[in-house]
Structures are given as structure tokens and as C-alpha cells.
Amino acid sequence: MPSFVITEKCDGCKGQDKTACMYICPHDLMKLDMDSMKAWNQEPVQCWECYNCVKICPQQAIEVRCYADFAPLGAACIPMRGTDTIMWTVKFRDGMIKRFKFPIRTIEEGSLSITDGVQDVQVDVSKIKEQGLYTQQAAGVTYPVPA
Amino acid sequence: MPSFVITEKCDGCKGQDKTACMYICPHDLMKLDMDSMKAWNQEPVQCWECYNCVKICPQQAIEVRCYADFAPLGAACIPMRGTDTIMWTVKFRDGMIKRFKFPIRTIEEGSLSITDGVQDVQVDVSKIKEQGLYTQQAAGVTYPVPA
Amino acid sequence: MEPKVNNFEHIEKPEIVVHETDLLLIGGGMAACGTAYEADKWASPQGIRVTMVDKAAVDRSGAVAMGLSAINTYVGENNAADFVKYVRQDLMGITREDLVYDLARWVDDSVHLFEDWGLPVWKKGDDNESLDGHQAAKAGKPSLREGGKPVRSGKWQIMINGESYKVIVGEAGKAGLEANRVATGVEQNLFERVFIIKVLNDKDDPTKVAGAVGFSVRENKLYIFKCKTALLGCGGCVNFFRGRATAEGQGRAWFPVWNSGSNYAMGAEAGAELVLMENRFVPARFKDGYGPVGAWFLLFKAKATNALGEDYCVTNADEARKYYGKYVDAIGTCMRNHMMIIDMKAGKGPIKIHTDVALQTLGETLDKKAMKHLEAEAWEDFLDMSISQAGVWAANNMAPEKVPSELMPSEPYMLGSHAGCAGLWVSGPGDFGPADYFWGYNRMTTVKGLFTAGDGAGASGHKFSSGSHAEGRVAGKSMVAYCMDNPDMPAFAETEDELAAEVFLPMETYAKFSGYTTDPDINPEYIRPVMVQQRLQKIMDEYVGGTSTYYMTSGTMLTEGLSYLEMLKEDEVHMAAEDLHELLRAWENHHRIVAAEAHAQHILFREETRYPGYYYRGDFLAIDDENWKCFTNSTYDKNTREFKVFKRDYHQIIPE
């Protein structure tokens, strides 16, 4: 199911520096057509269906249509990703709908800390050649070696 | 090796009603671009490499480049079809050249007869349900039946 | 998904051309050109009209479009009964011996005409050397008809310079049409670039033909043909299985990529009985270019071995005999595949054909000039009919006199004229053979007035190019006879508007929906024909014994595959076509789907492995003569889209 862009819905991310879908696609597939100011998947045959473009599009302009070389027509998986959960609507070929909601994170995006709790230590550079990651060294974990 | 058209050489069959390559391709692949008045193979993945477009092009504008999904680069088979023979130049990847000439017909195109020689007979319609093609019936061939 | 309708809201309605004729020849290949030629002779004096419709240009349409290097059926000094034995054996014991014997009675006449018309035929020279068609003429060698000695590659095969084979046969076929046109005073009786999508039945008698409908791939025109009798001359079925090429090379198949099972699909939809649709041809071919092996094995006497240098047909014979007993010793084409596949599976590849040894051995007794001639012969084989293979040699720096080439069994094809026997169930000649093989008109299907020949006529393989032409002629003569017996013009129920809406639906769909997304290829409202074909190929490959399972299938795999085919059938009505070219692809793929389902249903029905090397039923690995030495026939209900498969008797006519 390569991704596709619904012509009406895409606003080209309002002419911003980089569009959300171009920004996110791990395989460099999404591209903005500068004439129409609409995005498209420039190489559907390389699409992994990771749905990252779908999840990120501010206009909900991107959906995925199952790879036609092996999937029958008519189904869709549609995500709605919030700040801490994701809602999925799964539409079957025969019209049956299933809905699911899953946690995605327990701390808001952009607010995790790498200096809190056990991470709040100063490393001892002189011990760099001893075993142990910095957190483990700090906690004084001792390392087993094989008998 | 789907067919390709050399931009410089194609003259769009001089704007004729139908181009030679479109006329001949058994799989409806050759198409004339009305803007550039140049032809192209509109569906290379369907090309059988029958070379009929190559043989017919009055400008020698069409060649074939071996299917790149399995053939290494650099080779070519180039036909020059005359009225009664065809000349082939086979160019190997490593540059080696082989040339061959084969008969193609013993009677000029457009001049065969279907009423000459044994064909010069009037069928007897009353014998239509008897065995034998018209030539055979006329020649009085008798038919074996299995023992 | 919502059903699609076409009320021509988004595309222009096509011009509707209605053409009335007596004999309608659908296709313009070897068989149909034979029909046109023979029918003219019988029809023209009586004012009976003959019309031909070809999806391409007759000069270069069908399987012989590129040319051929051999005529594989020429009886000559041999006899018809031996031919039957040969064909029966190669087709694993089950064949319509009446049809095969009948064919052997006519075929040479067509070959003689080909030579009359200008086809260069190789001849034996005074020192038994090979002369090409021009050398033979220059040396004053007589024609075959006059007793000239052909260069035989095998008992039934002769060599030709066949680059222009189809141009020549087509010219004669067109001449026949033109003679008929003049005789009957019609304006046009040859329609090229018109693709027929279906045969129309009589409105009162659904078991009778009444016409056909198609469209032009050049102009926005719907063609409706009305006729008394029609010939299905549309060749075999290609590219309904996944091939071995992965991208650009997918158009390279051994058999012509443009023949898309129209014969079988249109025949089935018209109600004609099918036979042995489980049969397929899996030719061993030069790898990737699909160069045929016949001349190499038979003429140049090349040997093929596994990577250890073993002749797999010898080393694997004992293993093969466990399941296939006597069929192994009377070795045929599928059995040779079987023994090759045993080694491929065991990792004893690559399988190679030793062209180098063959040419060097033949060369031992030759002078330089003769050696050059031999080399040219070797190249001509491919340059005449499989140029890609010459390209593969050149691209890999492989000179056939220096290095061997790899062989590979191909993806499956359905055909009725080569070493296979899928097709329509037709009446035999009637002057011999059992009563249940004859129903009035030679080569008529079970639909009244609907005939077929060549790849269309089943249970009688090994006609090849010459036999297809000859069989087309037989059918042509019968069709005229049928016309004489049935002089009324039938009528069909479908209105012109209904037909137009049906044929052009994929274009309306495209025009209506393609703007919904920013890429017309990826659109949830429709499917493009190329993807329908890919889906079909994958289903067939994986569940119906394609290359990727080494041709293995089973009852359970077939059942699974059929459930996927069912959804594909539901989905094909959602095909979208941007232009007439793509509309052609859409309808070709409809034909492929119907033909493919017939294939799967027949394999499911026949609970044995009749054709090891072509396909295997894992659940019934042996040949079971007790229960299955019979024909498997089927009929199709075009409304429910269901096949019914059943047995018909095999009668042996020629004793062992």
C-alpha cells in the first residue's frame, strides 16, 4: 500500500521551507510539485508503508492504498496519532470496521530529559577503560565475567 | 532490450497519417509525441524485442538496448532488412563484431499470387463436405484413414 | 467498493461502427490467415462475405511476428499414423487422435504454398550439405512440392529462412480477403488494430454465435460485428504467470507477449467447452532470452548436462521411473524438463547446453567456408525468431562456438499448437473416429457456428506454424459449409449502448477518479491494468505451480489460490484506463484472468500428475492411468463466472 496524496486536502504545507511529509519519509519518497504546490510519492515501488508521512501530515492528506500487486482493493488502515495515544481505524474490504487505541508514550514529545534520575551523574573520565556504561559505573554495578 | 528511438534521427515519419513504427508494432507500443513529433516506446516493459519497429523505420532511428534487468551493457544487434535478404551486425560487449546475411524471401513483397500454379483452380462447392483442402481436392489427392 | 457505471459522463462516447459479414475471423495469425486464404476460394464464388479483425497489423501479428527458423510440422516422407504416435507420446498418452491424424493429412499442402509464396526453405545439397533458400534456388534445387529434399532437423521438422515468414503468409491471407472483398462488393473486410473483447451469442439460442464486439486502439470507435459464423484465431496465453524477468525484461517471453488468452476466454464466455486446460507448456529455453532449443538439440546435436557434466535424462531416469514408469522411457518434452528440474532442485545447476562442443564436433569435418556457414546457421536460429537471445550472447561476450549456454525451464504458457494441448473442444473430421468426436463441422466448437484452429483448438498439439495454418484452412472450409447450411443472420440481445458502456468503462473510471490523488497510479478508487496483471501473475505463480515453487501445487494450494482469484475477479471491474492503449491492456487482462481460472480449475480437478516437468500435484504425484486417462473438459457460466469441470472419454484410434 504505497502512500498517496489526496489532491484536495494537500496544501503543500503552506509553502513552508520543508513539507512535513518530505521531512519525515525515511526513504526520501515524498516530493513537492512546485507547480501545483501539492506533494506526491515519487517512487511508490520503494514505499515501505511505514505510515510516517500519513501520521505527520497536518492536513490528513495522505493515506495508503494496499500494494496492488498482492492486496485486493477496498481496505484501509487509518491512523490518528495524538500526543500520547494513536487511534487506528481499520476498514476491511467488505466494509467491516475495527477501531483500536494504543499508548505511544508516557512523556510528551520534546520534554524527555537525559540528565534526570540515574542519568544525573558526572562521569569519571579516568575510568573510561573500565567496564560499564556511565550509568552503570555510577551506580557501582559490578560485572560478571564467564565462569 | 526494449526498443528506443534516437532523438536526432526520428523525423516522425514526416507527419504522415500513421508512422511506420506505430503501424507495425504487434503490441501497440510505439507512439508519436505530437509536440516533439518524435516517436517513443510507451511501455518498454512490454517490449518483446521483435525488432519489427527497428526493421521498418525509414530513418534507422530505432535500436534496441538489451533488457537491463538481466543483460550487461554495451551489446547490440543491428539489422538492415533489404528486399530479399537481411544483414545483421552483432556487436559484443567487448567490441567484437559479427556480421551475418540471411535470405528472407524469394519473391518480392507485394507480388505473391494466390491464383498461380496449383492454386489456379475453381472449387467445386458441391464437394465442400468431402475431405480435402481446395488444392488437394483439385489435385485429386485421396485421403488415408486410420487402419 | 461501489460498483462502477459508465454513462459517458467523463469521456466522449465512441463512434459505433456496425459491420455485417458472414464469416468473421477474429485474429490474423497463422491459423486465421489460413482461414482467410481457404475460405476465399469457397466463399467468394457464392458471394459469402469474409471479414478479418486483428488487434495488430497482419504483416507482423501473432506468434510468428518476429519470424521462425523452422517449420516444425512437415510430414513429407513420413506418415500420419506415426505422427499421431509421436504426438500422443509427447502429450502423455491423451490426445484427440482424430484431430491429429486429420491435421497430418493437410499440413504439407500449406508448407508447399508457403514455398510458392516466396518462403526460403533450406535444401539438401549434392553432398548432403545444407543450402539456405537462396543457395538452393541458385543451385536449381526443386521445391518441396517437386520433390526437393528439405533439411530435416528432426523427423517432423524442417529448416527455413523464416525472417519474413509471417509477412509472406499474411500477404497471402490478405490477398484472399481482398479477392473476397472484390467478389462480394463490400467496402472493407480487414480491420487491423481492433481488439475483440467478446463473442456475442444469438438472442434466442445462447448456444449459437451471432457476432463479436471490440474497439479500435487508434480511434475512439466501438466495433460491433454481426456474423453467421466466427473463428477464434487469437493464439495462446502468455504472461499470466510471473516470468523470470523482474522489470524491463518482462515483455520478453518465449511465446508472444501480445497473445493474452483471448481464444480461451472468449470461447469460454461464449459457452464453448474447453479441454485439457490443465495442460501447459513449460519450454526449456536458453536462459533469459528464451531462445528455443529445437535446432540446437535436433539439428546441431547439442547435449545438455548438469554442472557435473551428467546427462540428467540418463542419471535421473531411475528416480523418475518410480512415479512415471513407462512414460519415462517413451520420453517426451515434459519428462525431459522433469529430469532437469530434479537436478536443479538438488543444486546441481547450472544446466548447460554445450553449443561449443556441438559446433566443434560438427566442424571437425568442415572446411573454413562450411564452418562459417555453420556459425551463421547457429546465429540465424535466434536472429530469425528470438533476437534477444543473440543479444544475451553478445551482451555476455558469449560466442556459442566457444562457451556453453545455460538452459532454464520457463514460466508456463497455454497453447494448443506447440508442445501443449490446452484449448477448445472441437469436432473432428467425421470420416473416421468415434461418433462422440464429430458434430457436423470439422473444427467447430460446441457453440454453433463458432470455430477455432491453431492455438485455439485443444487436445491436439504439435501443429506448430504450418499445422495452425492448415487447420485454419480446414476450419475456413467448414465455416463456409456452415454458412451454406445456416443462411440466416442471427441477432444478439445486447444493445449498442450497453456494449459501448461495457467496453469503455475503464476509461470512464479513469477520467472520473484519477484527479482524486496527486499520482494517477496510486488511487484507492481503481486499479490500473498493469497491477491486475501483476496480481494475477503472482497468484498463479505461488498457488498454481509457477516457477517459484518449481511448478509444485496441490489441492490445498489451488483452493487457496482460487480464493485470491475470486477477489481479483471482483476487482477487475475497477480497472482504469487512461487511453485506448491502456484499455487494450485492461481487456487483455480480463482474458488472461478467465483463461487462468480455467487452468487452475482443471488442475484442481485432475487428481494426478499427468505432466511432470510442466506441473506437479504434490498430493497426487504419480500418473494415474486407471482413473485419469481421459479428457478433462469444462464449461463456463459467464453470469455466475463459474467453471464446471468433468471427464470425457479418450478413444485410442491408432494402435500402439
Place this chain on the structure above:
Amino acid sequence: MEPKVNNFEHIEKPEIVVHETDLLLIGGGMAACGTAYEADKWASPQGIRVTMVDKAAVDRSGAVAMGLSAINTYVGENNAADFVKYVRQDLMGITREDLVYDLARWVDDSVHLFEDWGLPVWKKGDDNESLDGHQAAKAGKPSLREGGKPVRSGKWQIMINGESYKVIVGEAGKAGLEANRVATGVEQNLFERVFIIKVLNDKDDPTKVAGAVGFSVRENKLYIFKCKTALLGCGGCVNFFRGRATAEGQGRAWFPVWNSGSNYAMGAEAGAELVLMENRFVPARFKDGYGPVGAWFLLFKAKATNALGEDYCVTNADEARKYYGKYVDAIGTCMRNHMMIIDMKAGKGPIKIHTDVALQTLGETLDKKAMKHLEAEAWEDFLDMSISQAGVWAANNMAPEKVPSELMPSEPYMLGSHAGCAGLWVSGPGDFGPADYFWGYNRMTTVKGLFTAGDGAGASGHKFSSGSHAEGRVAGKSMVAYCMDNPDMPAFAETEDELAAEVFLPMETYAKFSGYTTDPDINPEYIRPVMVQQRLQKIMDEYVGGTSTYYMTSGTMLTEGLSYLEMLKEDEVHMAAEDLHELLRAWENHHRIVAAEAHAQHILFREETRYPGYYYRGDFLAIDDENWKCFTNSTYDKNTREFKVFKRDYHQIIPE
């Protein structure tokens, strides 16, 4: 063909950006994010600079871009020695036990951090039921670090709500980079959308790293990085074998289609020793969508059978034992494949995983609400990491609680972190293990200053996401140590102009020649990257044991395949790229080719079938512990483009 040159006559010369750093992290996946995180802690206080370059956006790059539903390596209550036994067994007896043991010592720390950073981890509820990450928090369940009980699917695996797994790990990695940037005062130390094509060696010491070169896929810029030490963190190798999809679906692979073997190719070209490159992973997956099976087998306790309802791992055990003896009973991942493949070849397919039975069985004791939760869990598994598979269910009207699903072994992948062990030969920790496994810096390759982790580090599979992160951290710490020991900035010989010409050659080629024909795809002067990939995939598939031979190869097939690979290597310099996006594809495919050749050469060298079910040597079908219980290593000469393969000792560290 004429060699191609790039003197920027037809394209604009790119801007050249030179960036100097101390630690260069190539890739931004699980491993490299671990490296960035750990390295920051050690490097920043010392002013040592850390730079990351990722071809994509770190938020969603690498294998975890879509998410994951499980963390497959969490030691918890178990111990490191048992982990080594498990991995050794699954990898058929040969593994770097020092690396595996070492990993087990660190891995949980990363998992604990993930949870700190906001990754929802399933926990056991009071009645032993499964709570998702939010329910667990609401129920006040402690974190793993605090003794919370994970929901274990297997002995080593725990369940998570992993849709945002990579976003979270990436955020922490980027936070580490940002802390380092601030500490060292550099302007930029994260380069996204820059594809690295090769590592540069020191001009005086070719066994030492000095930098790397790449280009932006967004702007016309060449990037030259100078560094003291570099990490190869580019993941595994995907789509170098023909997959099972035929068209649109070819981007659907189980492993991430964007990881193209850069780790192995760049490592080899830099002179680093490779290990066990013959190893591959052929996961059994839900057919077509490539949905992973782990949760289904381990958590939901589903059973897989052939079409006859037989457990193929039971019914085929005797046959398997003939060749693989004790390895059959200590059954590992490849052996499970092997027994499945036996049945597939025999036509006993389709193989099905009985999700319906599994869910119904689990449901027997559940109330309606719990049953709904179970159903959600079943769907989440795919919606978290293989959404296509959920799509395949929906498209086929298959509810997993009602019908079973088909399983299929996939095309081969190379990776070092999952159930496979191809990769670079790296130093171990040094505090235990044999001397020949340690050369100074943990996870350093045989090139000085060049480190790797995750999929890049060979002979030590089963790290998975968590282990890759932890191993990246280990490497990060070592890299800082290396930097401290080697404070001088090395230099490389290549000039900026030479590098620019080399990197952009495919674009110059396109600009120069594309107008010669009327279709830029079909041009005799060049080849487009997609066709290079297709050709590579076909060669690998047919000769190096891909799906279409049921993973069978042999010395003779490999030799044949390598001769085709050789021509492909000659041809790849003729690649043409229309734009930066296609330039990316060109270089990805260069990497795939180098990695693929390593794979073929290693398989050719190892004369046994060590991994039945992953591949077979038809000429050496058995496991041969006598001769081959050793590592197979290789080095590559980037000038001659030749591999040299040789043996290295396997030392058992953990007793049986």
C-alpha cells in the same frame, strides 16, 4: 563501453562543505543514537566533538522507523551465560561469545532508560493479566528498573507499546548531540538527509580512519567529514535479493528497505575485516505483508502447520536429522525454516499459522472486555511495526480470530543484530575471552578508529533494538577512549575536487546522455540505478540461493553468479541519476553490490550447509563441524575489487 568522466560539464558543481569533528557517527538508528547518548557523557566534559550524519531524519530513520511491538533482548531475571547459550544455539554453534556475553551485561540499562524517556512497557497486572504501558502507569505499577514485571513473550523478549519507539530513542540521542554541541561550541553537529558513500582512510596509514564523504539529498552539496574516529551505524542490507512482491509491493520488505548494506560495503572498502558474511536471515513471516511471527508464536502461543494440519517441526524432524543431527533437536530459527521448506517443496502448502485457534484458546478463560483487549493486542503487534500486514488482513477480509494466516519464508537479509550474524569483525571487551578477540577498543573493527555496532557488528546476533542501542553506547565510550589516546587529526589523500567528481558522476552522465534517446529510461549509454538493483537482485536470487531456488546454491552456481556480478561491477560506473534522489539510489546500490559480493564469496568459501533453512550448498548439504566450526572472515581490496576469504578460530567461552 567508454569509461565515464565527470568534469562537471553538464551539471552544476556542488557546494563543498567540509566539517571537522572528533567522533563521526554515520547513521542515526538504534546503535548510533546509543552512541550519541553515551559519547556525550564522556566526550562533552573534555570538549571532544561528536557529529551524527543520517541519510534520513533521526526521528524516523532506520529499522525502528515504523515502531516495534517488542523489545527482544531484555535479560532481567535471567543471566548472561544462558543468553550466550541461546544465541550460540540459534546461530548454529558459531558465535563470538565474548561479544554476546558482554552485550548481556549492558543491555537492560538501555531498556530502563527507554522507559524513563517515555516508552510504554507492558506490565503484569495483579491477576497476571497484561496491562499496556498506560494502564500499568494508571495502576501504579513500578518501572522495570524499580522491579516492575514486564509481560514476557519469551525468555528474552518483553512487550511494549512501541509506535513511537524511535522518536523517543532519537530524541534522547539528539539531546546528547545537542548537549555536546553546546559544550564544544560547534555550530552544527547533526546532519540529516546526508548520505555517506564512503569512509576515507588516513593518507599515511591506510589501516586508519580519517573521515567520510557524502552528499545532501536536499541541496546541491558535497559533504566531507574529517574525524579521528567514526562509527558505522548504518544497519543491515535489504533488497539485494529479489523479493516476493513483483511490482508496487517491492518496497515492502520485512527489514527496512532503506538500509542498503552501507555498513558492510563501507567497512569493506575501508579495509575492515568482515565475518560470517555468508550468514543471512530468512525470517518466516506472515505472507506478503511480512508481519513478524514472534508475538504470535511466543505470546499468543499460536501453532503453525502444513496443509494437512501437521506440525512440520515434528513430522520432518527425522528427515532433518539425517544431515543436521543434534542441531535439529536444539532447534533454532533456521532449522524451523528448514522443516517448513521441506513441506513447501513437497506440495504440502500452504503453511498456516493458526491465529484463530490461538486467540480462541486464550479467549476461553476471558470475559468480553479482556477478549477485546486481547484482540487489540493482536492487532497492535502489526500496527506497531508492520502495518502492511494489518492491511493485508483487512484487504482479504481476514480477521485473525476467525481464520489462520499463511506463513512464507522471505528473501534473504544480511544483518548483525537480529537472528543473523553477518557483519564486521570487532574487538571484544578484553576483560575476559581469548587474546585474539581483543585489540584495544571494544567494538573497534580492524581499521584503527573505525567502530561499529548493531547490525554492523558481526558474529553476535540477537541484540535486537535494545542490544543495538546498548552496543552503540559501548562503542561510544570506546570511541572517546580512542580519541583520548589518538588526539591528532588524521588527513586523507583525496582532494575535494576528486571526491566531488566521483560522487556526482551519475548526475553528469545523465545530463550528458539522456537527450540521445526519446525516453531517458532506455538509453544505450547508461543504466539507471533501479535497473542495477533489479539485475543484482536477479543474479542473487538465481545463483546465490534466493527464494526462486528455495535457497539452493552450489559451488558451480556461485561461480556462475559471480561472473555475472563481475560484469555488473563493471557496469555500475555507468549509472545515471536525474536528480539527487536518484543519486541516492545509485550509491545505495553500489553499497548493495559490494555487500552482495561479500555474501556470495563467503558462501562459496564455506563448504558446508551451516544454516539449513537460510541457504543450502547442494554440493555440501550437511553441517561439517570437523572442518567448519570456525569463523569465515574476509578482507576486500577496493582497488582490485577482490575479496580474500579465510578462517578464524571459534573459541568456546561458555561451556554447554
